[in-house]
Amino acid sequence: MNLKTEIRPGTYFDSVVLMHLQRSLAALPGVDDAGVVMATPANLELLAEFDLLTDEGKAARPDDMLIVVRAKSEKTAVDALAQVDELLKKRRSSVASEFRPRSLEAAAKQLPEAAFVLISVPGRYAASVADQALDLGRHVFLYSDNVALEDEVKLKHKAGDKGLLVMGPDCGTAIVNGVGLGFANRVRRGDIGLVAAAGTGLQAVTAGIHNLGGGVSQAFGTGGRDLKTDVGGLTALLALDLLARDPETRVIVLVSKPPAAAVAARLLGAARACGKPVVIEFIGYPSPGRQIGNLHFAASLHEAAELAVALSGQPPIQEKEQTPLKGHLRGLFSGGTLAYETLLGLQGVLGPLYSNTPLSADQKLEDVFNSQGHTIIDLGEDDFTQGRLHPMMDNDLRLRRLKQELEDPETALILLDVVLGEGAHPDPASELAPAVAAGRNGRKDVEFAAIVVGTNEDPQGLDNQIEQLQSAGATVFRTTAEAVNHVSRRLAAAPAGIAAPVDIVPFQHPLAAINVGLESFYDNLKTQGAAAVQVDWRPPAGGDEKLMGILARMKSAARG
Amino acid sequence: MTIDIDKANQTAVERMMAARPILKGVARARDVIPGMQPNLLLHAGPPIEWSRMSGPLRGAVIGALILEGLANDEKQAVGMVEAGEVQFDPCHHHQTVGPMAGVTSASMMVYELENVTHGNKAFSNLNEGYGKVLRYGAYSKEVLAKLRWMNEEMGPLLAEAISSGEGIDIRALLSESLHMGDEGHNRNKAGSILYTAKLAPLLAKATKDTDLLSEVLKFLGENALSVLNPVMAACKAMADAAHGVEGSTVVTTMARNGTDFGLRVSGLGEQWFTAPAEVPDGLYFPGYTSADANPDIGDSTITETAGIGAFAMAAAPAIVTFISGTPQDAINATLEMYEITAAEHTAFTIPQLDFRGTPTGIDIRKVVELGIPPRVNTGIAHREAGVGQVGAGLVRPPMKIFEDALVAFAEKYGL
16 A cells, blocks of 8 residues: 655644545546545544555644545555645636626626627527616617517517617627627728618718728617517617717718608608718619708718718718708699699608598598698599690689688698690690789798799790799799708708707717627627626526416516 | 515515524423423424334434334334334424434433524534434444433533523624534534533533533534534524415425425425435445445435525635535535525625625525526435444435425416
């Protein structure tokens, strides 16, 4: 038996250190057993029981550290004893790891300044994690897909009530306070703020802005369904409002696939009212022209970037707008196509827009002979032309309708078209202009505008017609786009009612975030210098349906 | 039924933290423990019958029957038990807790604590020190002789001494020892010294027998676990104060009998939830391995239940190697427990965490949702009766008891 003993007089170590050393010694190759103790009588007895007590060891005193090794060979035992100091000094090779919380609640306590929670857990769990994040007062970047539409609506309403953003679900990218979340390009900071319901669209525009020498203040993703009717653009509206108030943002870009008409109307209305240039790229969405007031319509993602960079170089808009009119538009058209183009142009900023030839069924006039809200009528339709001449030849019907509109206290702006040319009325302005003048006289609160289509070769004479209408007090345009621009300025949509605006302060500090899910997102945050906590997330109750059900019912019971 | 679980938990945990257990005296178990009978033996953990008892618990039962004079030897003791002449009951059913086997019999001297905030009492036997001891199932002549000395010599002196003072505020003592490197369960070095220092002047006045005084002071002073039993009784008094709050999911009992791990919940009355106890993961004394270890045993998990022990691991960096780690791991251990608890203790704080309160009031909802069972620091008993402690380490209760409790809670409250 190769038993070797070492006594270190007057050396004290905590028993735990001793046990640890003993375990390390016993684990050395060729060592059968080891004992490391303070040499108290009880411990000596213990060693004796395991044949680890030598005569030498018996002589040790209670204040001495006693080390005994039994090994296959004497050399092994001696070598083992020689390693004691090294083993005592040895620290665990793995660096002490920072605590990774399992719950969002603990993460929020660990990094209280984290205003954002990135969520990329499987879709079936994502909504409840997002809900917790909102309960904790954090903005949400929801990368997860397969989140139910009704959950998205619920989350966004809840967020809206609390003044929080829910970016997503299925939000692939955002740039917040200069830090890219999810899939984001590295772009310089600047004064262009973006809101996008299209992930790669946002990447294309932000990259374009960078490559053109511009920079990005904030870029918010909303998730692809945000601008659909069910969600109603809740996130886009909050984000737009935030950018409107953000002093770092001079130009705003909205990017989306074609939104639902009513949602587009709300969003463009809010954009109209925001006081900053807004570039709009609703891919494939019909726009009446290139510009309506502060709204600039781009024809492609790249053009959106170009417009944004160009606008950011210009001095801030000092729109000296007249006080907008209170009331409704009444468009009395003789030409069906002009009416339709005007409807298309205004649908984004004035809604709903009623007509006898509406853009959607829900905007159909209940009674074509009586206007409701904003109304555009095509008087050339069959309802009006039965048994009478077309309004391009006979002004009688239109003059009567104009009088009728003037009797309606809701009327604020009357828009007419005047189409010249062979076959048309020989001098339409001679009948329309007096009616306009009389109307102006009787209703000081009503304005008139007219679109005149024709040439100076026409029998009626273009300049002559314009001159008559202008003298009567109408504002005259040569294109529907100009008329649409004018109308949208005079009848500015009310700014979207934001119940609880997003607090801007967290967007003015270095980003701090909690990441739940894909660890690469956490690594990306750290690489970009953001403060971050990774949540060691697991499915609740290990994914056990029954237990998850109970926990969910407990939570809903708690909310009463 | 509408219940507000969060509010109920807050009530429970506030009661737990407001409880102020004072050590008021030492007395015979039969004179103070409610329902104590001559043929009744109290044991650690949830209820268990003889046939399922593990080695250490059986050994302690035999030893206690001999100590009580009910049996002369092992054979007679076992015969009595098998003939049904001995009753068993968990300590927890009698306002009592005991470390390891926890066997408490009628003639033993016990600590008597009173929670002066709510008026409830708690009891615990006297700590025997290290080596061969009854709580690990040893019942040799020496073991019984030491117990007799404790019950007939030291016990009465302690009784005299403690009753002569104003009582010892164990919560205050723990608050202090947590700042001196103790966590209150596996490490009670500082607490035991504080305890001895408080007792010394009282003991000195209570006897003229300087030999006895010296012996008692030496016994208390050398035993780093002297204060463990009063601490456990104090934790029991705190946990009991939190028990029985309607609608609360806070754990008020965790205890092991060496075979099963048992759990009780504030809002679920006296029902036990049990599952087989596991073998702790830890460090072993010379010559022993995990193959020698008995499954987890003892009522000392009452410390974790009350927000100390493994929950205060960050305060005790000296014993971090029990969880084979670094001081950072000790901090992480405590941080992890914040995730499953309802509150941070108002009396127990941790210097290493900038005096944050210890995680207190285990919430079964959080345990199940996050899949984090509580941590428990523990001594490890040899699986055979009488060998004693073979190591110390970390164990976690089986998840099943928390899941079962959650399901029972949902049934009771119609969720």
